[in-house]
Amino acid sequence: MTKKILITGGAGFIGTHLINKLTNMGSWEIIVLDSLIDQVHPNGLWQKPDNVTFFHADIRDQEPVRQALTGVEYVVHLAAETGVGQSAYEIARYVGTNEYGTAVLLEEISKINQQIKSVVLASSRAVYGEGRYYCNVCGPVFPLGRSLKALNNAQWDHLCPECDTVLTVQPSMEHQPLSPSSVYAITKHNQEQLLTLFADTFNVPSTILRFQNVYGPGQSLSNPYTGILSLFSTRIKNGNPVFIYEDGLEQRDFVYVEDVVNSILLALSKPSSRGEIFNIGTGEGTTVMDIAKILNEKLGGTSDIQVTGQFRAGDIRHAIASLTNSENNLGYTPTTSIAEGLTKLSAWVNSQQVMTDTYLAMESEMKQKGIMG
Numbered sequence: 001m002t003k004k005i006l007i008t009g010g011a012g013f014i015g016t017h018l019i020n021k022l023t024n025m026g027s028w029e030i031i032v033l034d035s036l037i038d039q040v041h042p043n044g045l046w047q048k049p050d051n052v053t054f055f056h057a058d059i060r061d062q063e064p065v066r067q068a069l070t071g072v073e074y075v076v077h078l079a080a081e082t083g084v085g086q087s088a089y090e091i092a093r094y095v096g097t098n099e100y101g102t103a104v105l106l107e108e109i110s111k112i113n114q115q116i117k118s119v120v121l122a123s124s125r126a127v128y129g130e131g132r133y134y135c136n137v138c139g140p141v142f143p144l145g146r147s148l149k150a151l152n153n154a155q156w157d158h159l160c161p162e163c164d165t166v167l168t169v170q171p172s173m174e175h176q177p178l179s180p181s182s183v184y185a186i187t188k189h190n191q192e193q194l195l196t197l198f199a200d201t202f203n204v205p206s207t208i209l210r211f212q213n214v215y216g217p218g219q220s221l222s223n224p225y226t227g228i229l230s231l232f233s234t235r236i237k238n239g240n241p242v243f244i245y246e247d248g249l250e251q252r253d254f255v256y257v258e259d260v261v262n263s264i265l266l267a268l269s270k271p272s273s274r275g276e277i278f279n280i281g282t283g284e285g286t287t288v289m290d291i292a293k294i295l296n297e298k299l300g301g302t303s304d305i306q307v308t309g310q311f312r313a314g315d316i317r318h319a320i321a322s323l324t325n326s327e328n329n330l331g332y333t334p335t336t337s338i339a340e341g342l343t344k345l346s347a348w349v350n351s352q353q354v355m356t357d358t359y360l361a362m363e364s365e366m367k368q369k370g371i372m373g
């Protein structure tokens with residue numbers, strides 16, 4: 001028997017991979033609702049797979065959302081505006097799609113809640129803000145954002161607020177204090193809270209997945225506002241230098257898109273995941289400098305990797321996920337190493353038309369808005 005699933009934002013990067021996987025499984029009837037925003041779909045087009053029913057509509061519009069939910073038992077909510085830096089000044093747009101859009105979706109689900117078996121929300125590591133650190137003298141610390149003064153003085157690492165010792169990063173855990181430090185992060189946190197309250201009130205099974213930095217084939221190579229690896233790829237393919245913020249030693253947890261898709265399938269199928277929040281990453285940090293070097297090599301590029309000492313207000317220093325909870329209670333284990341994942345990403349990038357590099361225009365927009373130093 002086929003199971004009917006609605007994927008909001010299904011025409012995007014993660015959605016496309018999820019559709020492929022569900023299609024190969026053969027037991028899913030797939031509905032996609034997506035407004036195909038310009039920033040992600042520059043020509044306003046999407047190669048809709050034959051087996052997908054497509055609602056070309058905005059998540060904020062009740063009527064198409066209602067129609068798209070007809071007969072649906074499973075919902076994966078991916079539709080969102082996703083640029084952290086851009087969200088600082090496009091506030092209405094980010095809050096509109098991410099929060100109001102989620103509100104519309106949940107309100108429409110509430111009208112049919114008896115048939116819903118699982119709602120999965122794509123949340124983000126951004127909700128942690130700076131995350132969890134350790135001071136050798138004082139113990140665990142959850143630092144606030146770095147001050148402009150510290151950043152202007154190239155003091156990139158967090159210092160202990162009690163004794164000024166340089167702090168060591170620790171993997172973030174799901175139930176540690178949250179500290180969303182961008183408009184985007186606030187909207188993802190509010191999505192989580194709306195879904196949690198809604199799920200309790202209407203007894204709807206729901207799962208929240210907090211993705212780290214997702215990468216892989218199909219990432220938008222033309223969107224300079226999000227996805228550091230696609231942004232670097234476009235710089236490298238144009239033969240331009242890759243500029244690295246701060247000292248290049250900031251760490252991110254880069255997770256391959258197929259691992260993310262597997263986590264969504266686990267959340268949809270495992271009753272034990274209901275009402276839970278799970279980190280989805282690799283559990284390991286890689287410096288931005290290292291990832292840029294490996295990518296340059298894999299793409300066969302000749303770009304200079306330049307540490308500029310510039311910074312963006314609101315950027316966090318490090319992000320690494322603890323996988324203890326997702327391994328134990330979701331059964332999630334990442335299977336793709338950084339080396340393998342970057343090989344696959346590079347092969348795909350090399351098969352694509354080289355995109356116009358709009359990085360400098362994005363950077364001057366950030367400077368003009370006053371969020372880049």
Ligand SMILES: NC(=O)c1ccc[n+]([C@@H]2O[C@H](COP(=O)([O-])OP(=O)(O)OC[C@H]3O[C@@H](n4cnc5c(N)ncnc54)[C@H](O)[C@@H]3O)[C@@H](O)[C@H]2O)c1
Pocket residue numbers: 008009010011012013014015033034035036037040041057058059060077078079080081082097101122123124125210211212213214215220
């Ligand atoms: N890619 C990552 O690194 C990452 C990390 C953490 C969380 N996430 C979350 O995962 C989800 C999917 O991310 P992605 O990387 O596939 O992004 P994406 O930008 O490729 O896909 C998002 C899709 O949402 C659609 N969309 C945007 N606004 C809409 C609206 N108002 N109505 C309907 N559709 C709309 C876009 O057209 C796009 O197809 C997002 O919720 C994002 O916040 C992604």
Ligand SMILES: [Zn+2]
Pocket residue numbers: 135136137138139160161162163164165
């Ligand atoms: Zn201390």
